[in-house]
Amino acid sequence: MKIHRPHLLKHTLNVANRVRQTASVAGLSAFRVAKGEKPDAQMLKETFEQLGTTYIKIGQFVASTPSLFPREYVEAFQDCLDQTTPLSYQYIEQVLSDELAINGQSLSDLFAHIETEPLASASIAQVHAARLYNGDEVVLKVQKPDVETIMQTDLGVLHGVTKIIELLMPSMRFASIAPIIDEIRLRMLAETDFIAEAQNIRDFQQFLAVSGNTKVIAPTVYDELTTKRVLTMSRLNGVSMINESVMRQYCDDPAQVMADTLNTWFASLMLCNSFHADLHAGNLMLLTDGRIGFLDFGIVGKLKAESWRACMGMMQALQDNDYQAMAHNMIDMEMTHGRSQVDVAALGQDLEKMMRTIMAEDKAFTSGVPSNSKEQADELNKMMLEIVAVGKRHGIHFPRDFALLTKQLLYFDRFMRTLAPDMDMFSDQRVAMIAQPV
Incomplete structure (x- = not known):
């Protein structure tokens, strides 16, 4: 096989340069530890942000996967932002x-x-x-240039530096690092394949057509101008769905827009090949014609219909304070490898104890005083972390994409505090959480 030497040389230099950059940043963090600074989750987050692309994505993966990582790291990486200085x-x-x-x-x-x-x-x-x-x-x-090379290099180096991290931070030791690295690699490299993202968009558009949904739209992909590294799409014009007064230029009722968004997303969980798992404020738009635009399908998840029904059953049981039913639904969600080994009564008792502790400690759950959107999201995230912790003690493991689903529910919670503060996602008559097959 003929080797293209200039390309090979450039690739080798890129790999060497990335290793040098990584070593430099890691060295500065090690120096901070040597000077007496505590090697905690916050330091690791700051180091990851300095390392860029791959490590920012890893930080976001940590934040959205509480079933795999220690709680203090999940919380520290909640604010790990994916923002970079534009390239020329x-x-x-x-x-x-x-x-x-x-x-x-x-x-x-x-x-x-x-x-x-x-x-x-x-x-x-x-x-x-x-x-x-x-x-x-x-x-x-x-x-961006060399993104895939940077990611592959970083993920290779990560196998080695994991051992160093485990020595510096014992709480970051995992039972087995290999499956976690593999999971990160799958998700991150999927984001670098714009052909796959184009297919995600087409799947969503087919779901809209089959379900007769005319209230929501996704960009049209120009296949002849799309490759693995370039995605060309129609431009949608509108406003971000975070400002109620601006939205009223193009709709009469922002709360109804929120309900339509939720209904579309909930239906996609059961009727589409995948669900959009990254609908934050930058990826949702109210168009000037009143329709809702779903943007950026780089991160999607898949969840079996029965798992979603069990998830909704768990949420309803939580609302009803029925902790035995909550325990049964957790097991039905395919969270466990050996359901017959789970003591359902004991699990229900632990869930009840956990919720009573949260309500006793957190006045926002009981005072009725409205808090801001970040506090509300933090409360929900805290509760989910506690549920995960209780489940772990009973040998329960969440489905692969449950964390993506939970993260999206947190995004919706933030939207609702702005656009529909009186709407309850789980009981509002305008919201249909379980879609009926078409």
Whole structure:
């Protein structure tokens, strides 16, 4: 097999440079420890943010996977933000040329105009607005140079540095690190495959069509201008769903918009090939025509219909203070490897004890005084962490994508505090949490 030597040399240099950068940041953290600073979860979070792309994603994985990681690390990484300084258009243009300008074509043959200033920039990709010659307004999601090389290098190095982390921070020792690294690799590398993301969008659009949903829309993918590293989609125009007064320019009732969003997402859990697992404020939009736009399908999850029904049963049992029913639904959710070995009565008693402790400690649960959205989200997250901890003691393990589902419910909780403070997700008549097959 013929080896392309310049490419191989560049790849080798990129790997060596990334290892050097990682060693430099890790060395600074080790120096902080040597000076007497406590090597805790907060320090690890700060180190990960300095290391960039891969480690920011790992931090977010830690924050959304309480069934695998110690509680103090889950809480520390809740605020691990995926935001980066934009790259110059020169770098982005090179990726666009490499991916799209083939068979003698140039970018100017494909696009009438490309905005050089990005609309957004995150660790994996940068988004630019563009216009086609037929007049279509589009957005280009462009993977940043060498992202896949950086991730593969980081994940390889991580196997080694894990041993160092375990020595510095005993509470980070895991029963087996290999499955966790494999899970992180699967999720992160899936985000670098825009062909897969395009399929996620098509799956969602098919679900909308089959269910007759005309209230929600996803961008149209331009297949001929989409590759593994470039995703070209129609541009949706509207406003973010975090400001009620701005939304009222395009709708009469923001609370109904929230209900329509919830109904669509809940239905997708059972009727779509996958569910959108990253609908934060930046990925939901109220369009100028009143429809709701779902954006960015890079992170999706899959959950069996029976698991979702059991999840809803657990939530309803929690509302009803029926802890024995809650225990039964936890087992029905496929959380455990050996359901016959779980003492349901003891599990129910532990759940009741846990909830009474939370309510005794947290006045927000009992005072009736409204708290802000962050406090509300923190309360819900604290409760979920406690449920996970109780489950662990009884040998219960959550389904693979349960953490993604829980994280999305937290996002919705924040939206509702702004748009529909009087709406109860679990009992409002406008919200249908269990979809009926079409």
